[in-house]
Amino acid sequence: MALLDKYKPGDFFDEMFSAEGQVRPHYAALFERFQNLDQEEFEQRRTAVDAAFLRQGITFTVYSDEQGTERIFPFDLMPRIIPNSEWSRIETGLIQRMKALNLFLKDIYSDQRILKEKVIPKEDVLTAKHYRPEMVGVPVPKDIYIHICGSDMVRDREGTYFVLEDNGRCPSGVSYLLENRSAMKRAFPNLFSSVGVRPVAHYTQDLLTVLQYIAPQNGRIPTVVLLTPGIYNSAYFEHSFLARQMGIQIVEGQDLVVQDKKVFMRTTKGLEQVDTIYRRLDDDFLDPKVFRKDSVLGVPGLVEAYRAGNVSLANAIGTGVADDKVVYKYVPDMIKFYLSEEPILANVPTYLASNPKECEYIVSHLEKLVVKSANESGGYGMLVGPASTAAQRADFKKLILENPRNFIAQPTLSLSRHPSYCDGRFEGRHIDLRPYILCGEKISIVPGGLTRVALRKGSLVVNSSQGGGSKDTWVLYGDS
């Protein structure tokens, strides 16, 4: 029996099969290949891929385990496919969104025109947890605030794409996108040429180009470094992966010092000046002199050097205000305001608890809604209404009423599903998509992104901390 014979798409938008159970044209070649695999062969490849991830140390540490056991992130061998024309629309839509977000940040940290003209309520922006008044009036190189963005996208029951959130601080996961592709190429080398998949490997080169582009103009070839919180950070693998691919130094806070408003790294031959820092450290920890005093991960004096224009940071300080889920609601308004264009990609309808009317709606419809706190990520601080208990809803109601600014709610979308290998057979599992957008001289997006999959049956939460896995994402050269 072939692998997908018993597969049932169910009452969802299935990426691979139409409602009538027909294979969608852009999956035809892949479907045929998988149907020709027997279970044993498939299991062998799966084991080989898992073993390779372990050998390469593409793992995260289970903190609760005293032995320091390392686990790999679950990887599903069945790739997700996006036809080219569908991708073009996503790409154009994300570029539009990115332009608007960067114009918004520039505006917020200078004239605040959008607030003065009352397009967006002032209080919603200025109360955002990650709004940094310290940055008002501080110019940033080339007026770019978000250089690296990972926007989360989902599809609903009709297959329409929505942007769920924009991660404009330190989005992670791109290394998995790249490693997943290498793993797939090793597991199914012949499949790529027969299907026609657009490559992704140029991402790190593009990233380096962006980091060099924003460096201060001081006549030297820019020295770019990646600032990591250290090896115990769960994304450390990614930090070292990116540094290696770009051929740049990975530094910790203790490796950097500031003298005369310039940043240097401590080397065996003395101090060496640094021009651009790709920081994978949140604003809060960057500089104990300005932000959290107890941060031992940061560099004292870094913000001063940054304000003096002697060092560039990617992303800029204060981009978190665009990450705020309350501010998210207004992105379509930003697009209209700054670009005089209609948004290409839709937002998910969003209710703000800070608005008394909407708040009333939220607390009386909790069982239907997804409630999120405005500034959490990783699937934390969130209530999925239909899957919640009465006690959880009561808790959230209390939290929302105590601090309405901190909560938003969205209708529970019936997320699209994808055949995924679970417990020895293929079953439909909900997925999302995180494309990685780079913003330098031009805006570029690596084809596809990271497809995350909620491997727990029925779960809508794709985060790796909550039982999520990932898939390779193929954007085709054509449409089938």
Place this chain on the structure above:
Amino acid sequence: MLSRVADSLYWMSRYAERAENIARILDVNLQLLLDLPKLAPEEQKTLWEPVLRSTGDHEDFFKHHKITNSENVIDFLTLHPKNPNSIVNCITTARENARHVREQISLEMWEEINRTYLWMKSQTLKKIVRQGPYDFFSAVKNASHLFQGITDGTMTHGEDWDFIQVGKYLERADMTTRILDANDEIFINQPATTQTSGTLHWSAILRSCSSHDAYRKFYVAQVEPDKVVEFLILSEFFPRSIRFCAQTLDEALRRISGCKDEHFTNHAEKLSGRLVAELNYSALEDIKTVGMHQYMDELQIKLNTIGEAIFQTYLFSPPLPSPEPEPELKPEPPPKPTPKQSQTQKLPKAPAAA
């Protein structure tokens, strides 16, 4: 290169080499046991205690085990989680340091040290005893050789590689002193040393240092204690002799600083150059005059001092002078009496952060 990176490369290399040498130290005795009649508990103790002393972990051992026998010593020196110098912990520390500088070393190096780590983590004492400890120790040695070979064959031989050499040869010189020291004691303590058991013993030492064939080629003679000592300390060309290690260490330090031979630009070079000169102009008689144990102890102190000087010169970043006014100077407390040097030097430890 970043001082922190140099530091991690140095300790990665030291701990990888240390794991190999702990396996070698244990291997001498295990080889010996194969040739000896079954030993009474007291005899086992005589055989194993010097081994524990040689790694400087003697006191720690008795916190975890009461009886000094093969099984307990093997457990303590290979798998014990609380012994920082057990083979599993050496590999873990080496791999942690490698992880710290993963983007600086080659992909192949990382995969090999990670493979060794995963393999070590899957070992149990039962498994080691069942398959025979010799196989286990030879696997540890092979993993180390493979790692060093991969390092030499896949990494640019620049400053970063030189720091790896510094760590490797400093550790190897130190461990060779310990192998000799431990066995000298065992040898002295053996009640009625017959010619045969003496030969057996020193042959085992030679084999555990992979030097049996090299020794025979050089001396074309029977295995004699004096010659073994001479070979492992003073051989100019054998890669595990202390003289060879000191020489290679000195060369690596000079490549790092770009300083010519017979000059020095920092304290580490001065000390390593002095040690090389000393070994170049020493003979077996000099060692015998001082006494084996004393000579080894002095060597260990010299090697530790070189390690400390390297740290001060390259790896340690003193905090920058703070712009805030200095706090008022308090009178210095009277100096504490320095504790008496222990019989054998403790093995140097990687900084806690690594």
